[in-house]
Amino acid sequence: MQTYKTDWILFAAVLGLVLFGLLIVYSASSIMARMDARYNSSWYFVVRQAGYAVVAVVVMMALKRTNYTKFQNPAVAFGAIGVALVLLFAVYFVDSAHHRWLRLGGPVGVQPSELAKLALVIFLAFFVTWRARAINNARHTLVPAAMAVGFLIFAVVVPDLGTAVVLGLTAMAVFFVAGLQWRYCFIVAALAFLGLVVSIFAEPYRLGRVLRFFDPNFQYISRIDPHGWLRARSERTLRTRDTNYQLEQSQIAVGAGGALGVGLMNGRQKLLYLPEAHTDFIYAVAGEEMGLIGTVGLLAGFLVILWRGLRTTLLIRSEFGRYLALGVTVVVVVQGFINMSVVLGLMPTKGIPLPLISYGGSSLVSTLALLGILMNVSEHAG
Numbered sequence: 001m002q003t004y005k006t007d008w009i010l011f012a013a014v015l016g017l018v019l020f021g022l023l024i025v026y027s028a029s030s031i032m033a034r035m036d037a038r039y040n041s042s043w044y045f046v047v048r049q050a051g052y053a054v055v056a057v058v059v060m061m062a063l064k065r066t067n068y069t070k071f072q073n074p075a076v077a078f079g080a081i082g083v084a085l086v087l088l089f090a091v092y093f094v095d096s097a098h099h100r101w102l103r104l105g106g107p108v109g110v111q112p113s114e115l116a117k118l119a120l121v122i123f124l125a126f127f128v129t130w131r132a133r134a135i136n137n138a139r140h141t142l143v144p145a146a147m148a149v150g151f152l153i154f155a156v157v158v159p160d161l162g163t164a165v166v167l168g169l170t171a172m173a174v175f176f177v178a179g180l181q182w183r184y185c186f187i188v189a190a191l192a193f194l195g196l197v198v199s200i201f202a203e204p205y206r207l208g209r210v211l212r213f214f215d216p217n218f219q220y221i222s223r224i225d226p227h228g229w230l231r232a233r234s235e236r237t238l239r240t241r242d243t244n245y246q247l248e249q250s251q252i253a254v255g256a257g258g259a260l261g262v263g264l265m266n267g268r269q270k271l272l273y274l275p276e277a278h279t280d281f282i283y284a285v286a287g288e289e290m291g292l293i294g295t296v297g298l299l300a301g302f303l304v305i306l307w308r309g310l311r312t313t314l315l316i317r318s319e320f321g322r323y324l325a326l327g328v329t330v331v332v333v334v335q336g337f338i339n340m341s342v343v344l345g346l347m348p349t350k351g352i353p354l355p356l357i358s359y360g361g362s363s364l365v366s367t368l369a370l371l372g373i374l375m376n377v378s379e380h381a382g
Contacts, residue, residue: 006064007312007378013304014060014356014371018053018364020298021282021357025049027265028285029278029359045278045359052361056368063372068380071373072320077126081148084119087112088155111362113156113163118366120152120167121327121373128178129320136181145175146188157199161206162338162352164199168192170330174323177313201233208234212244213348246281249274250343254287254295261291278359280351283343295340298357302336305329309374315381325381328374332367 030042039045071077091102091112102110127148131141149171157164172192176185200206211234215221218231225231253269256262267288270277277285286294309329316322332355339354341347353360355367 005379007308007375009304010308010371010375010378013301013308014368014375015057017298017301017356018057018368020301021364022046022049022053023264024282024286024289024357025278025359027267027289028270028282030265031271032277048361049359049364052364055361056365059365060368060372060375063369064375064379066376068321068324068373068376069318071122071324072126072129074126074130077123080119081123081152084112084116085151085155088116088152091159111360113160114362114366116152116156116163116167117170117331118369120149120170121324121331121370123148124171124174124327125320125323128174128323132178132319135175135178136184138184142184145171153195157195160351161196161199162335162350165196166331166335166338166352168195169334170327173330174327177326178323204233204236209348209350213247216244244349246275246349247342247345250281250284251345253284254344257288257291257294259292261287261289261294264289276351279353280339280358281343282358283340283354286357287343298354299340301356302333305371306333308378309333312374312378312381316377318380321377321380325374325377328370328377332370 026043026046029045033039033044034042087102087110094102102112127145128135131137131145134141136142149167153164153167153171156167172185172188175188180188200210207230211218211221211230221230222228249269253267253274256267256269262268267285269288270285274281274284283295283298286298290297306329309325309332312325313322313329316325335352336355338347338350339352339358342350342352353363355363
C-alpha cells in the first residue's frame with residue numbers, strides 16, 4: 001500500500017496562523033466584550049473562536065485524509081455548487097436586512113458566501129478537467145461555465161462584493177492556466193470589470209468608499225460631474241458620510257506600532273476607535289501591538305501557503321489535482337492579500353475577513369476545509 005508524506009511546512013504554517021489568530025482575536029476583542037453588556041466577558045469572542053477552531057481543524061484533518069480524487073465526480077461538483085446556490089438565494093429571504101446569515105439558533109449562524117468558495121473550487125477543478133480538450137469551445141464549455149460561475153457570483157455580490165471579487169479572480173486564474181485563449185481572457189476581464197462597476201454604483205456606500213479613497217475632497221470628481229450627482233448618490237446613507245474613517249484609524253494603528261509594536265494587549269485603537277477590530281481590521285491590531293514584525297510574520301504565513309500551493313500545482317501529475325490546488329491557493333491567498341491591502345490603505349475599504357485570523361466561524365471552517373484538501377493534494381504531489 002502506497003503511503004504519502006504530510007506536507008509539514010504547509011501544515012505548520014496553517015496551524016501557526018490559526019493559533020496566532022486566537023491570540024490576536026482575544027487581544028482585539030477582550031476589552032470591548034467586557035464593556036458591552038451583551039457579552040459581559042472578556043473571553044466571549046476568543047472562547048467562541050476556539051470552539052470554531054476545534055471544529056475547523058477536525059474538518060481539515062478529515063479532508064486531509066480523504067483522497068482528493070473522490071471529489072472528481074459530477075455528483076459532488078454539481079451538487080456542491082447547487083447547494084451553494086440554494087443557500088445563497090435562501091439567505092435573501094431569511095436575512096432580509098443583510099442577506100448574509102442563515103441562523104441555526106441563537107447566535108450560531110452560517111454564511112453561505114463562505115461555503116460558495118469551497119463549492120466553486122471543486123466545481124472549477126472538475127469542469128476544467130472534464131472539458132480540458134475543448135476548453136476554448138464557446139458553446140459547450142465557456143457558456144455553461146459562465147452561467148454556473150456567473151450565477152454563483154451574482155448571488156454573492158449583493159451582500160458581499162469582496163468575496164465575489166475573490167471568486168471571480170479564482171475562476172479567471174483556473175481557466176487561464178487551463179489554456180483559455182487570450183481573446184476570451186480579455187472578454188471575461190472586460191465583463192468582470194463592467195460587473196464590478198455596476199455593483200459599485202448599485203450601492204451608495206460602495207460608491208462612497210471608492211470615490212473618497214481616490215478623491216477624498218471630490219476635487220477631481222466635481223470636474224467630471226459638475227452637477228454633483230455622484231457625490232449626492234454616495235452620501236445617501238449615514239454610513240457613507242465618512243467612508244475613510246476605518247482606513248484612517250487602521251493606518252494610525254499600524255503607524256503607532258512601528259517596528260516592534262506597543263506590546264500585546266496594549267493597543268489603543270481597538271478601544272472603540274477602530275471599527276471591526278476583531279474581524280475585518282484585525283491586521284491593524286496586529287500591526288499596532290506587534291509592529292512590523294507581526295505584520296510581516298502574518299504576510300510570511302500567507303506566502304508559505306502561496307509557495308506550497310504553487311509547488312503542488314506544478315508537481316502534481318493529475319489535472320484535477322492541479323486545478324484543485326490552484327483554486328484553493330488563489331482563494332485563500334488573494335483574500336488574505338486583499339484584506340492586508342485594505343488595512344494598509346492600498347485599496348478602498350471592503351468588508352472582507354483575513355483568513356485564519358479574523359473572528360468568524362464560517363470563514364475559519366471553510367478556509368481550513370480548503371486547506372485540508374490542498375494538504376491532501378500536496379501529499380500526492382511528492
